[in-house]
Amino acid sequence: MKVWKLCAVAGAALAATGPIVTNEAHAQNYPTRPIRLICPFPPGGTTDVVARIVAQGLTEAWGQQVIVDNRPGAGALIGTEMAAKSPPDGYTVLLGSITTHAVNPALHKNLNFDVIKDFAPVTLVVSSPQLLAVHPSVAAKSVKELIALAKAKPGSLNYASAGAGSSPHLTFELFKSAAGIDIRHVPYKGTGPAITELVGGQVQAMITGVVALMPHVKSGKLRGLAVTSKSRVSALPELPTIMESGVPNFDVSSWFGVFLPAGTPKAIVTKMNGQIRKIVAMRDVHKRLVDLGADPETNTPEQFAAYVKSEKVRWGKVVQDTGARVD
Numbered sequence: 001m002k003v004w005k006l007c008a009v010a011g012a013a014l015a016a017t018g019p020i021v022t023n024e025a026h027a028q029n030y031p032t033r034p035i036r037l038i039c040p041f042p043p044g045g046t047t048d049v050v051a052r053i054v055a056q057g058l059t060e061a062w063g064q065q066v067i068v069d070n071r072p073g074a075g076a077l078i079g080t081e082m083a084a085k086s087p088p089d090g091y092t093v094l095l096g097s098i099t100t101h102a103v104n105p106a107l108h109k110n111l112n113f114d115v116i117k118d119f120a121p122v123t124l125v126v127s128s129p130q131l132l133a134v135h136p137s138v139a140a141k142s143v144k145e146l147i148a149l150a151k152a153k154p155g156s157l158n159y160a161s162a163g164a165g166s167s168p169h170l171t172f173e174l175f176k177s178a179a180g181i182d183i184r185h186v187p188y189k190g191t192g193p194a195i196t197e198l199v200g201g202q203v204q205a206m207i208t209g210v211v212a213l214m215p216h217v218k219s220g221k222l223r224g225l226a227v228t229s230k231s232r233v234s235a236l237p238e239l240p241t242i243m244e245s246g247v248p249n250f251d252v253s254s255w256f257g258v259f260l261p262a263g264t265p266k267a268i269v270t271k272m273n274g275q276i277r278k279i280v281a282m283r284d285v286h287k288r289l290v291d292l293g294a295d296p297e298t299n300t301p302e303q304f305a306a307y308v309k310s311e312k313v314r315w316g317k318v319v320q321d322t323g324a325r326v327d
Helices: 002-029 046-062 074-084 098-107 143-152 167-179 191-199 210-219 266-281 283-291 301-322
Strands: 035-039 066-070 092-097 119-134 158-161 184-187 205-209 223-227 253-261
Touching: 002 266, 035 046, 035 074, 046 066, 046 092, 046 119, 046 191, 046 210, 046 253, 046 266, 046 283, 074 092, 074 098, 074 253, 092 098, 092 119, 098 167, 098 253, 098 301, 119 143, 119 167, 119 210, 119 266, 119 301, 143 223, 158 167, 158 191, 167 184, 167 205, 167 301, 191 205, 191 210, 205 210, 210 223, 253 266, 253 301, 266 283, 266 301
Parallel strands: 035 066, 035 092, 158 184, 158 205
Antiparallel strands: 092 253, 119 205, 119 223, 119 253
């Protein structure tokens, strides 16, 4: 009887440690095949640029192709849901953002997934101030002049966004509320198409990531007025902040980070976290991100999880206070 009990205890111990050993062994060999990195926005926007930098770094480090899969639509809900419902094996990754994990939950009450429960946060990659720009035909060379123009002709100006419920949409609504102006919203299916229309003069203004707008401001196709962060951006030192321009307490930055489906083995989450942090810390990658107007910033899975939860609360309040909705 004692021998039987001893064997039973030993067997139970082995059974308990078996999954851990298996997961660790799996992580050591991981990845053994190509990885899909879902970007829930079209090519050309900030999310897409960051996704391709991450994908290239992981491909070079691991010797397995990391393929960026652009899945735009429904304000990033399509790509986000696809990632949430993918097998938790480390072979489907999401480049998420302030839009996917902080803004959308506040705007859409009947999501088919939970941004907290259905994802395993890996790491923050960058935070990025947003940039307020106008088409050169707009008779405003500063934020104060834009506000004055909008007040003189309420509803006569249009602004573009990456879609109803996107971070640029919410940020512009916050700007409108703070400045007391009326500028009409024109949503597009992603940042790229919105910028194309702005450059073409079909819409007059836009707020979106510095990464996406800066090349057009540098080339003179658009006029930059201000950045949304509390401090100026080193890549565009001549542009003031919106706070400097007379709108008090206005401080907004976008952020982008990597997520895996919930249930992904912790060893894989840890391995991916460590590798992405190494990539972002590389001198050439760090410089590239800074030159694009982004602020490279990584953290642990636990820190990123806490940050996402706090951002969800913050932007839920913004949606409530501004009355923003999916239109």
